[in-house]
Amino acid sequence: MFSEDMFANRINLDNPWWSSGHVEQEYTKAMPRFFLEKFYRYLTLDGVRRAILLMGPRRVGKTWLIQHAIARLLDREGVPAKNIVFLPIDVPVYHGCELEELVWAACKISGASPATDRLYVFFDEIQYKKGWETSLKTLTDSYPNICFAASGSAASVLATGSRESGAGRFTDLKLAPLSFYEYVKMIGQDERLFESMEQANRCFVEYVNFGGYPELVVNQAVREDTRQFIQRDIVDKVLLRDLPSLYHIDDVRDLQAFFSYVAFHSGTIQTYEGLSQSSGLSKHTILNLLQYLEEAFLIMRHDRIDINALSLKRAMQFKLYLTNPSLRAAMFQPVKPGDEPYFGHVVETAISAQLGIGEDRYDWKYANWRTGKEQRELDFVRINAGTQRPEAAMEIKWSDGPYDHPAEIKDAVAFARNNGLKMLTVTSRSQEGVKRMDDIELSFVPTARFAYDLGKGADDVK
DSSP states (O other): OHHHHHHHHHHHHHHHHHHHHHHOOOTTTSSSOHHHHHHHHTTTTTTOOOOOEEETTTTTSSSHHHHHHHHHHHTTOOOOOOGEEEEEESSSGTTTOOHHHHOOOOOOOOTOTTTTTTTTEEEEEEEGTTTTHHHHHHHHOTTTEEEEEEESHHHHHHOOOOOOOOOOTTEEEEEOOHHHHHHHHHHOOOOGGGGGGHHHHHHHHHHHHHSSHHHHOOHHHTTTTTHHIIIIIIIIIIIIIIHHHHOSSSSHHHHHHHHHHHHHTTTTTEEEHHHHHHTTTOOOHHHHHHHHHHHSSSEEEEEEOOSSOOOOSOOOEEEEEEEHHHHHHHHHHOOTTTTHHHHHHHHHHHHHHHHHSSEEEEEEEEEEEETTTTEEEEEEEEEEETOOOOEEEEEEEOOEEEEEEEGGHHHHHHHHHHHSSEEEEEEEESSOOOEEEEEEEEEEEHHHHHHHHHHHHHHTTO
């Protein structure tokens, strides 16, 4: 279908360092993702015959991360340019080619030898190659001199392939959207930002509206057309192309409408019955769509526990959060303080996004229970994986009211007392300090500072 010249031209285009000796400036002029340190450690491990599988949502910087890693290999390790191969699998010219064929074809053009040279081969969006998991495992086994790394945006397809075909041969890594901490660093700020809570809060509002995607931060042209960037490059590609092709979805209109509903109501309590009534879809369809959206890294589900921190046997109620708060703003409109209840939900979504960065992200639940005729709630509870008991609790507020009137959070205090917690974290708009309500210590911290510290803690352990 494609001529050899077209094939060669495309491979040369994807690997400009073969002729220039360096990665294109559009990548290297911007600060790398913090995750680069972890990714690079795995790339440069000697004597380990494992492929690296980098998973994450669309447009959070997987290709950007790979390009920065290539720049380091060239500059820091002195790897010959011809020994580094980058192959975006979703490019039409490469369709129909086996992974091994692509490697040999690229090396024929660059002058490297797959049989003897120490090579670094990167496959981008590998889920679009049918049978990729078997092919990648075979390559890893057959070419101990080559370090293979692959990226992709479909968690289920990648994780299942890694688990079933790549057991012992793949290392799975997840790249999350920008944390608030990383966003602050990327715009050239540091902890001195918090010397003025007014300035810090403005920065946090910018983050929840625009800060989850690296390109929105560093590219002014993209920033000026946020809605088009999000709609075309993220929502449409995932909902109209990725999910339908990977899961054989026939009617994408249901998927689009359902995701729009979930995105608008991010941070709210949902039930299968309620989602079914709101969307007009069956509960079975709802279950499937939630699974697809989670596996595309678009949403995250938090399960419910009761006043005694017990999970319900039939968990029909849950909270849904976008993995990236700026996705909601781009799909609808930016939010600002005073846009209640939406701003409160977006702030809660932003905190959920920080929790979603760490390895303990699945340990977080929310508490909801009934006292008399009234529903009570606590936003976030971390359950110890070993004891299955609460070890931390957080109430998220964009208000200084509870600092002056702790009785406003009596429900959260009741949960802490009932479960033997001695301390409860409460976020505020600007107030910081420690108070007590009966035997419970209330640790107040501004929401912006809290989000920054959560992101910093997760990024520091990478």
